[in-house]
Amino acid sequence: MTPRTTRNPAAAACVAALAAALVTGAAPVAVADTDDPALEQTVESGEAVVGDETVVTDGHVDIGPRFLDEEWTMLARDDREVPSVWREPARTVLHLGDAAVLPAPDSPDFEFLGVEPGTPLHVVPQTQAPDVAWLGWNTQDPAIVDAIDQGATLRLDAVDGPGEVFVFLQEGVTGPPNVLWDSGEPLPQELWMEVNTHVHANWVFTEPGTYLLDVTMLADLTDGTQAEDQSTLVFAVGADADPDQALALAAEGADPADEPSDQTSTEAESAPATASAPASATSAPNGPQADGASDGGSTLLWWAVPAGLLLVLFLVLRAVRARRARAVADQDAEAGR
Numbered sequence: 213m214t215p216r217t218t219r220n221p222a223a224a225a226c227v228a229a230l231a232a233a234l235v236t237g238a239a240p241v242a243v244a245d246t247d248d249p250a251l252e253q254t255v256e257s258g259e260a261v262v263g264d265e266t267v268v269t270d271g272h273v274d275i276g277p278r279f280l281d282e283e284w285t286m287l288a289r290d291d292r293e294v295p296s297v298w299r300e301p302a303r304t305v306l307h308l309g310d311a312a313v314l315p316a317p318d319s320p321d322f323e324f325l326g327v328e329p330g331t332p333l334h335v336v337p338q339t340q341a342p343d344v345a346w347l348g349w350n351t352q353d354p355a356i357v358d359a360i361d362q363g364a365t366l367r368l369d370a371v372d373g374p375g376e377v378f379v380f381l382q383e384g385v386t387g388p389p390n391v392l393w394d395s396g397e398p399l400p401q402e403l404w405m406e407v408n409t410h411v412h413a414n415w416v417f418t419e420p421g422t423y424l425l426d427v428t429m430l431a432d433l434t435d436g437t438q439a440e441d442q443s444t445l446v447f448a449v450g451a452d453a454d455p456d457q458a459l460a461l462a463a464e465g466a467d468p469a470d471e472p473s474d475q476t477s478t479e480a481e482s483a484p485a486t487a488s489a490p491a492s493a494t495s496a497p498n499g500p501q502a503d504g505a506s507d508g509g510s511t512l513l514w515w516a517v518p519a520g521l522l523l524v525l526f527l528v529l530r531a532v533r534a535r536r537a538r539a540v541a542d543q544d545a546e547a548g549r
Contacts, residue, residue, distance in 0.1 A: 251410050255352035259296055261287065265303045267448075267455040268292070270311075270343050274350040274410065275301060275445070277364060277429055284439030286429040289350065301427075302444040302462045305455045308334045308417070311343035312449075321388040325378060326396065327418060334449045336415035338382060348412035351405050363406045364431035369442075371395040371426075373449075375419025379403070382414070389414075400428075420450025422458040 261280065271292035278287050278298060287298040314337075316322060318329035327333070340346040351357070351364055371377055379393040392403040392413060405411065417423060425447070430440035448458040 251412065253291070253350070253352070253410055255289070255350065255354070256295070257354040259289070259298055259353075261298045263300060263303070265459050266290070266299060266305075268304060268306045268345045269309065270345055272340065272346045272348075273304070273306070274348045275366070275427075275429075276350045276353065276405075277356050277360075277431070277439075277441070278353050279355045279359070284429075284431075284441050286427070286441040286443045300443070302446060303459065305446040305448050305458045305462075306336070306345040306347060307448040307453065307455045308336065308345065309343070309451045311341070312336065312345075324389070324391055324394065325416065325418070326376065331418075334417040334420065338412050338414045340412075346412065347415060348410065349405055350410040351407050352410060357408045359433050359435075360407050360431045361434050362432075363404055363409075364429060365402050366405055367428040367430065368393045368395075368399060368401045368403075369426040369428055370399060371423065373417070373419070373423035373447075374421035375417055375423075377418075377423060377425065378416040379413050380416075381411075417447065417449045420453055422453060422461055423447040423449060424458075424462055 261278070268290075271290075273291065274289045275286060276289060278285050280287075286301060288301045288304045290297050290299050290304070312334045313332050314335045316325055316327045316329050316331040316333055325333070336345060336347050349366060351360065356364075373395075377393065377395040378391065380389040380391040383390045393401050423446075425445040426442065427445055428440055428442045430438065432438055444462050446458050446462045448455040
């Protein structure tokens with residue numbers, strides 16, 4: 213099969229205006245409709261697939277489909293190496309540092325971001341920026357070009373993270389941003405990928421932290437079947453975000469919202485171990501207070517033990533006194549006779 217080369221003029225239009233809007237907070241202005249040379253690339257047949265984990269802090273990465281052992285597989289094409297290699301998305305974390313921080317534009321066109329103008333946002337821009345990972349997608353593998361009908365769908369199924377995620381294109385010289393994904397809206401959400409194209413969009417994260425995006429890539433094939441594959445896009449957003457922790461969470465399928473803070477982790481590690489009562493002794497009974505009654509139930513149990521002993525002692529002493537009283541009464545009766 214021969215390599216396929218493509219350009220996407222529609223996606224490249226007005227990207228300079230968007231960059232200016234994100235950097236200065238100004239509304240987009242009309243610019244010439246020119247092709248972006250950075251979108252020109254050739255995908256060779258049989259490019260290597262590697263399985264190691266990696267952290268991407270800058271450089272070019274595309275997600276896209278390949279056929280591995282005749283199975284439709286979603287991968288990430290790492291263009292930082294020569295020749296390019298393909299990786300597992302869930303083992304590839306994009307780390308967005310200080311260079312990715314941009315202020316929210318002061319324009320009605322960007323009200324969908326839901327933040328005040330000037331709010332710091334972490335952005336993977338539509339056009340490549342120095343020291344920032346540049347994430348896009350392509351459908352250019354020669355076997356894929358021959359196999360899919362008109363294109364493929366990239367579906368966002370779930371988002372785990374501390375803030376909102378937006379993916380949008382700036383299309384047309386005067387049109388507003390074309391929002392493709394908005395994590396604040398009901399999921400799943402789909403975006404369309406034309407066959408044999410290479411596209412980059414803006415990826416915006418409103419808060420620092422770890423983000424896991426569960427995605428599915430699916431397509432109707434020319435043989436009449438449908439193919440699909442699921443994976444996870446992994447982002448460590450912010451200079452202080454830990455890429456290794458993000459990869460671990462992706463591997464475990466964990467929810468970043470449940471991730472303990474550094475302070476909590478330190479306190480948990482330094483806290484002395486304490487003995488716990490058996491579950492059968494401390495479990496609260498079913499009822500309205502069952503969820504929050506474990507501590508109270510344990511305290512009641514430990515109080516009830518000495519209280520019970522005191523009650524038994526009281527009853528024994530009472531019985532002894534009664535027996536003595538009866539003995540005295542019997543002695544008095546004998547003396548009266």
